[in-house]
Amino acid sequence: MNIILMFVSAALINNYVLTQFLGMCPFFGVTKKVDAAAGMGISVLFVTTLSSVLTLVFYVYVLRPLGLEYLQTPAFILIIASIVQFVELYMKKSLGSLYSTLGIYLPMITVNCVILGVALINTRYVSDEHPFLEALANSVGAGAGFLLALVLLAAIREKYENHPDVPWIFQGFPLALFSAGLMSIAFMGFQGLI
Amino acid sequence: MKKYALLIKRGLLDENPVFVQLIALCPLLAVTTSAVNAVMMGLSTAAVMLCACVAISLLRRLIPADVRIAAYVIIVSGFVTVLQLLLQAYAPPELFEALGIYIPLIVVNCILFARIESFASKNDAVASFFDALGMGLGFTLGLVVIGVIREFFGSGSVFGVEIIKDTSSHLLIMVMAPGAFFTLGVIIMLRKYFMLRKGVPHR
């Protein structure tokens, strides 16, 4: 039950993009087209899930026993960078069609704040009973929430981008920001869920 | 000397990372609920940027091109962790808590990598220092402008000094997530408007 709650909370109620402002660069950078937004979102979902488990394992079994918690930021970012590198190599070799759609987003992911942010937040769960299960729920939720926010914003932007009725002063970035603000208000409605 | 003054001006105004380049929005929107948080976050980022850019500029001939990104990430995360340890030891605890996860997230700040890739890895240490100083101060300026606006409308105070005492006239939404998006949206619209008036072609 708690696990499901955590997933819902990470994906909707405390959406990492719309309420915690993680992953802003791709949120505004790759949301001009729905296809691109979905590709980016799926890549992040995939890498977050993988990296959050590996970083937590490293934290629980290496950093914490050695009393080196303060090295978590450099350690995590290196783990994430290597995962991205391996995923890219593997995709290129064995999953050609997937690589051709997602390949261009992978290098951008190393410096994506959602992935590092989720890994850092997860270390705070380790005192609980099921740290890995909960971390997994949190990171899949975060990735799914990221994907949802990106696709929604892209769908909105596709409708009005370069539309002749939009005053020039609103065009481009301002309107994207206002749309994001309205989405954020809409997501506040999910607070009633728990 | 004039060259260095120009570098600072470029970061502060002409290529301000917040209002012109529109990068590094995560900390920009997340910690600007009050002006004090904004100043602290801006200066923290600027400090890391100064150290990292100078260090990388000094090491630029020694870092092999094929592993340069990994090397940059290690160096930047080292400086960020040093900063985090220092803040934990000497900064007011409330402030350290308020900035929370956004301090370690300086590691993935886009301006940092943009400056390293496009400037520090190609220029000497002194020029890199002034470039980082300009961009760091420009980022701080952006954070403070947004922080002051959000704090004033949302909590009726500026830098913690109460101005509007009547809490019913506080726009709570301004210190919540949507307020951050709206504030930046309005600022960018104003910038577009004034640039048009001055006859500068907008991007």
Next chain:
Amino acid sequence: MKHTIRSALALFIIAGAVMAALGVTHALTREAAAGQEAKQRAKVMGQVLPSASEFAAVEADNFPDFVVAAHEGFAGGVSVGFVVEVLPHGYGGPIDMMVGISSGEPGFITGVRILRHSETPGLGALAVKERFRSQFAGKELIELTVVKGSPREDEIDAIAGSTITSKAVTNGVNIAVRWYSENSERIGG
């Protein structure tokens, strides 16, 4: 091959230098960080039990689950109440909080403060804010429950969107009150 070795070596040296620098910084700042923490705790203790001017730690062989420590507060040498440190489980891990209890007749809660938490910023974190915390001050020493909207005397109004955190904080207060009720006689409060 020679090229790869050179690259790997350069990375290795950089990583080693960074690790060494971090180790030194950590060693140098450890004491100051601990001092900062102790100072903060003393300050918060004064906030949750404002009537006391001095505090003395309560000696106990073992505290029940979730209770970490307790301090007896004195004003001019007379015991006025206790500050109980509790560590209930929140949504994102333990919540480090202090509960002040006045030992008058009848006793009541003087204040609640949260020192450290890992609740989600924005929502869960709202439950640690003044608006929520101030509900506890003045409550009698009875089991409190969390409700949504219009709370009665023995109820606490949950913060929308952070019910779990609201419940966790209330649970922490209940744990502290229970500890006080069971032990106040013995330690003379």
